Structure formats: C-alpha cells, structure tokens
Amino acid sequence: MIKKFLKWLKGKIPLLIVLALILLLLIVFFFNRIFIxxxxxxxGVLYQRFSAGTVTxxxxxxxxxLVAPWDTMYIYNVRIQTQLHDFEVLTNRGLxxxxxxxxRYRPEYETVGLLHQQVGPNYLNTIIVPEIESELRKHIGHYNPEDIYINKENILTEIFVSALDSLGQKFVKVNDVVIRTVTLPTEIKKAIEKKLIEEQSYQTYDFKLKIEEKEAERKLIEAQGIRDxxxxxxxTLNEKLIKWQGIQATLQLSESENTKVVIIGGGKDGLPIIGNVPISSNEMTQPASP
Known part of the structure; x- marks a missing residue:
C-alpha cells in the first residue's frame, strides 16, 4: 500500500510543485490583503464580500x-484629531x-463598524462639519454682529454645546470646538471697537465719580468728628488746665539733650523761661528777667 502511494506521489510531484509555486505566488501577491x-x-472594520457584509x-x-483576500479591512484612526475649518455666516442684519x-474629534471606538456602514470614512465632511455649520447658522442669525464679535453671554459656547449633543448620537465624539478668529467687515469692526472704547471710558469716568463721592463723604464725617x-x-478747658499743660510741655522739652530753648510766656500769668536745657523745675516756675 505504501509502495503504491509512493509510486503515485512520484508521478504527481511535478504537479504538486507547480501548485505550491502558484500558492506561494498568490500569497506574495495578496500578502497585504491577507495579513493586515x-x-x-x-x-479595523471588516467587510466580508461573500457573507455578512460589514461586521458591525x-x-x-x-x-x-489574517483576512481572506476577497474581504476588505477598513482602518480608522480613533485618536483625537484636529481639523481647521473656515466658513461664513450671516447675522440678523444680514452682515x-x-x-x-x-x-477636535474622534470616532466612537465601540460603534466604528456602524459608522463605517452608515456614514463611511469621510465622516468628518459628511456629518461633523455640516452639523456644526448648521447649528451656527441657525442660532447666529438671531444675534447682532457685536454680540457675536464679543461672544456676549457665551453665545457661541451654547451653540457649540447644542451641536456637540447632536453629534453624540451619530457614532462620533466631538471633544471641543475652538473659535480661532471672528472676522467682521472692516467698517463694522471699527464701529464696534469704537463703541467698546467709549463704553470703557464711560465706566472709568463713572468709577472716578463714585470715588469722589466716597471721598466727600469721608471728609464730611471727618469734619463732623473734629467739630464734636x-x-x-x-x-472742659480752663485757665489752670492750660497753664498746667504748658508746664508739662516745657518739662518734656527740657529733657532733650544738647538743646537750647528760649520760651517767652505771654499774657498776665504766662510762663516766661530763658535758659539752657535741661532746665530744672524750679527754673520753670521763675519769671524771666526783664
């Protein structure tokens, strides 16, 4: 039995070699389609040509x-990506x-199969950009150019939040939308900037007025305190108290070293003193020589 098999195999070797070479050539030719x-x-999202179609x-x-050569593997970048986009929108005044x-966006990893089946690899331009543009056009048309230019009350932020919520239901995740520039017609931009400068000047002037009002109140309170x-x-003042305070002040001056003091008292009961300091308390009670 073995001899018969070997005899049969000997006659088939050339054919087997040919088949092996053909198989090897096919593997080399379809290598990139077989080994992904x-x-x-x-x-990766696999498309099975002869069975289930897109595997979702x-x-x-x-x-x-390892993939059959007649099937196709579609590969998606699931990292966060950034796309710059410029477009024009009209305000409520037609400007x-x-x-x-x-x-900044990325596809949802778990639903990338559904994304491929229902949208395709060009999902950025198919759903993300049009959805954001649609939300901006729908909402910006209700506002003045100035409100958009200064992003009054976070108008643009609220619009983007609405757009992000809508995109979250379409197999993609938009992490953020950043406004890089807002460009208005030159004349409108100058008019808005002039108005903003005037508003700042008015607020500065109003602030100064409030400071002056507070200062006037402070001075009034101070004057009332001095009057009281x-x-x-x-x-409580009388002649004896004043004379006693004068004596105390003279004693304090006399305690200072290297000081020459000449004090001439005034009035009937003044405290005329002439002498070098320190001055004794006895000298302070003596009137000055005429």
Missing amino acids: TINSGEA DYVYAEGIH PINLTLAI YQEIISE
Missing part, C-alpha cells in the same frame, strides 16, 4: 489579523461674519 496590521491608535458587532483591535474654527471733638474739649 492595525497600528496603535487605530481600529466586532471591532478589530491593534495587531496583525457676513467669517469664523475660523478648530474642531472741639465742642467737648471747649467745655
């Missing part, structure tokens, strides 16, 4: 995958505004 490499930050319930992760946006103080003091 999915790199870091990517996800399984995502091919990073690594090498054009040019916006430059930076859109003088009224209280005038009720």
Whole structure:
C-alpha cells in the first residue's frame, strides 16, 4: 500500500510543485490583503464580500489579523484629531461674519463598524462639519454682529454645546470646538471697537465719580468728628488746665539733650523761661528777667 502511494506521489510531484509555486505566488501577491496590521491608535472594520457584509458587532483591535483576500479591512484612526475649518455666516442684519474654527474629534471606538456602514470614512465632511455649520447658522442669525464679535453671554459656547449633543448620537465624539478668529467687515469692526472704547471710558469716568463721592463723604464725617471733638474739649478747658499743660510741655522739652530753648510766656500769668536745657523745675516756675 505504501509502495503504491509512493509510486503515485512520484508521478504527481511535478504537479504538486507547480501548485505550491502558484500558492506561494498568490500569497506574495495578496500578502497585504491577507495579513493586515492595525497600528496603535487605530481600529479595523471588516467587510466580508461573500457573507455578512460589514461586521458591525466586532471591532478589530491593534495587531496583525489574517483576512481572506476577497474581504476588505477598513482602518480608522480613533485618536483625537484636529481639523481647521473656515466658513461664513450671516447675522440678523444680514452682515457676513467669517469664523475660523478648530474642531477636535474622534470616532466612537465601540460603534466604528456602524459608522463605517452608515456614514463611511469621510465622516468628518459628511456629518461633523455640516452639523456644526448648521447649528451656527441657525442660532447666529438671531444675534447682532457685536454680540457675536464679543461672544456676549457665551453665545457661541451654547451653540457649540447644542451641536456637540447632536453629534453624540451619530457614532462620533466631538471633544471641543475652538473659535480661532471672528472676522467682521472692516467698517463694522471699527464701529464696534469704537463703541467698546467709549463704553470703557464711560465706566472709568463713572468709577472716578463714585470715588469722589466716597471721598466727600469721608471728609464730611471727618469734619463732623473734629467739630464734636472741639465742642467737648471747649467745655472742659480752663485757665489752670492750660497753664498746667504748658508746664508739662516745657518739662518734656527740657529733657532733650544738647538743646537750647528760649520760651517767652505771654499774657498776665504766662510762663516766661530763658535758659539752657535741661532746665530744672524750679527754673520753670521763675519769671524771666526783664
């Protein structure tokens, strides 16, 4: 039996060699379609030509995958990506505004199969950009150019939040939309900037007025305090108290070293003193020589 098999195989060897060579050539020719490499930050979606079509319930992760040559593996970048986008929108007065946006987005990893089946690889220009533009045009048309230019009450932020909520239901994740520039017609821009400068000047002037009002109130309170103080003091002052305070002041001056003091008292009962300091208390009670 073995001899018969070997005899049969000997006659078939040339044919087997040919078949092996053909198979090898096919593998080399279709190598890139059979051995698929999915790199870091990517996800694969398989399209099976003769069976299920697009596989939506399984995502091919990073690594090498063996695929039939008649099937196709579509690879998606699932990292956060940034796309710059410029477009023009009209305000409620029909004036054009040019916006430059930076859109940060990525596909949802778990639903990348559905994204491929229902939208396709060009999902950025198919759903993300049109959805954001639609929300901006719908809402900006209700505002004045000035409100948009200064982003009054975070108008643009609220519009973007609405757009992001809508995109979240379409297999993609938009992390953020950043407004890089807002460009108005030159004349409108100058008029808005002039108005803003005038408003700032008015606020500065109003602030100065409030400061002056507070200062006037402070001075009035201070004057009233001085008046009340003088009224209280005038009720307690008498001639003996004043003379006693003068003696105390003279003693304090006499305690200072290297000081020459000449004090001439005035009035009938003044305290005339002439001498070098320190001055004794006895000298302070003596009137000056004529």
